[in-house]
Amino acid sequence: MRRREFVTLLGGAVASWPFGARAQQAAIPTIAFFTSLSPDYSERYSPAFRQGLSETGYREHQNFVIEYRSANGQYDRLPSLVADLIDHKVSLILAGGGSDPAKVAKAATTTIPIVFVSAADPMKAGIVTSLNRPGSNITGVSMLGSALEAKRLGLLHEIIPGAAPIGVLVNPKYPDVDLQLRELQEAAALLKRQINIVRASSETEIDAAFATAAQQGAGALLVAQDPFFTTRREQLATLAVRHKLPGIYALREFPAAGGLMSYGASIAEAYRLAGVYAGRILKGEKPADLPVQQSTKFELVINLKTAEALGLNISLQLQQRADEVIE
Numbered sequence: 001m002r003r004r005e006f007v008t009l010l011g012g013a014v015a016s017w018p019f020g021a022r023a024q025q026a027a028i029p030t031i032a033f034f035t036s037l038s039p040d041y042s043e044r045y046s047p048a049f050r051q052g053l054s055e056t057g058y059r060e061h062q063n064f065v066i067e068y069r070s071a072n073g074q075y076d077r078l079p080s081l082v083a084d085l086i087d088h089k090v091s092l093i094l095a096g097g098g099s100d101p102a103k104v105a106k107a108a109t110t111t112i113p114i115v116f117v118s119a120a121d122p123m124k125a126g127i128v129t130s131l132n133r134p135g136s137n138i139t140g141v142s143m144l145g146s147a148l149e150a151k152r153l154g155l156l157h158e159i160i161p162g163a164a165p166i167g168v169l170v171n172p173k174y175p176d177v178d179l180q181l182r183e184l185q186e187a188a189a190l191l192k193r194q195i196n197i198v199r200a201s202s203e204t205e206i207d208a209a210f211a212t213a214a215q216q217g218a219g220a221l222l223v224a225q226d227p228f229f230t231t232r233r234e235q236l237a238t239l240a241v242r243h244k245l246p247g248i249y250a251l252r253e254f255p256a257a258g259g260l261m262s263y264g265a266s267i268a269e270a271y272r273l274a275g276v277y278a279g280r281i282l283k284g285e286k287p288a289d290l291p292v293q294q295s296t297k298f299e300l301v302i303n304l305k306t307a308e309a310l311g312l313n314i315s316l317q318l319q320q321r322a323d324e325v326i327e
Contacts, residue, residue: 029064029091029282034105036078036097036227039070048268049094052275058282064091071101073231078104086112092278095140096271098227099125099175106138113281116140117270119225119250122292125175131292139287141273143265143295148250149180149224150187152263155300156220156248157191159261159314164219165194167245169209169236171226173201180224195222206232210239218245225250225264233257237306246310255303255326260310265295299323 033042033049046068050060058064069085071077082105085093093109095101095116102116103126114137116127122142128134131142156166168184170177181197188195196216198209213221223229223236230251237258240247249255250264273293281287303326307314319325 028062030088031064031066031278032085032090032093033066033068034082034085034093034095034101035069036071036073036075036101037231038072039068041097041230042068042070045096045267045271048271049275049278052272052277053279055272055276056279056283058279064282071097073228075100079108082108092281094274094278096274097230099127100227102127102138102140106136110137112137113287114138114140115274115277115281115287117143117267117274119143119227119265120174120176121179124179128292131294133288134290134292135288137287139277139290139292141270141277141293141295143267143270148264148298149183149222152222152248152250153184153187153193153195154191155261155263156222156246157193159312159318160220160246162219163194164217165196167213167216167218167221168195168197168224169206169213169221169229170197170199170224171201171228172199174224174226174228177224184222184224201228203232203235206235207239210243210245213245214243221245221247223247223249223254223259230254233259241306241309244310246307246312252299252301252324255301255306258306259303260306260312261300261302263300264298266297266299269297270295302326 033046035042069081071081078101086109093105093112093114095105095114099118099120102118105114117140122128128138170180184195196218198212200206200209221240230253233254234257246260249259249262252262254262277290300322301324302314302322
């Protein structure tokens with residue numbers, strides 16, 4: 001057998017080895033992509049994470065590999081998933097999909113570096129003690145999701161003017177729910193627009209919350225930032241159309257699933273920044289010395305098909321302001 005053919009066959013064999021054997025043979029860092037959300041979420045945003053790593057000189061399968069773990073919305077699985085990653089001696093944990101993965105990972109290890117991506121306030125969520133000096137073995141990227149609820153309310157008020165109240169759906173179990181409600185109440189006072197709060201933390205409660213909002217005469221519905229709601233985006237989009245409630249959400253995934261519009265930080269950009277931090281840590285920098293970054297790139301997405309189904313006319317001016325229009 002020619003040497004070139006042997007090398008090619010060997011490369012194919014290495015790619016098919018199980019995780020443990022591959023890590024032993026390759027002797028290169030293994031990064032855990034650990035999320036509370038679905039495997040689709042990891043698939044969607046891992047390219048941006050890898051891009052950030054590439055900006056620091058890291059190339060997948062050349063000087064690092066990624067091991068994926070997704071709880072698929074089942075938060076009680078997070079401790080066992082992170083324990084498995086620790087058993088496999090990963091070099092770094094990327095924790096995304098809300099604040100829970102970061103908190104679980106931080107509780108499980110004080111030695112493995114952790115880089116988080118979260119929309120919650122990382123100090124209020126108990127992830128870090130300081131934004132400038134995170135301390136311990138953790139740092140990351142905050143997407144300011146909960147701090148944008150006032151902006152989302154203003155956009156909804158713009159497209160649905162009038163006196164009808166705006167419903168607000170929150171998850172009472174979300175770490176930043178008090179901050180969300182305070183910001184929304186202050187914004188509503190400035191807009192002179194009534195808001196009606198409905199709450200849900202389960203699939204059946206979402207159904208009931210929409211029915212309540214409709215019964216209260218809501219003219220539109222703001223769905224507050226929350227990872228649980230992201231896992232139920234198809235249900236939320238369907239209910240919004242069924243109840244004739246134009247909705248605004250925090251993430252692009254919602255209008256992509258049939259919701260009316262979203263405004264929030266670019267998740268892809270947040271994961272790119274996390275990838276840069278991961279690369280810097282692999283090169284020897286300490287997480288404790290890397291300040292928590294805050295996203296500065298935001299995007300407005302509008303679904304015109306949904307607008308038509310709801311009988312709405314989205315102004316050309318607003319369409320031109322959008323970063324993406326789904327037709």
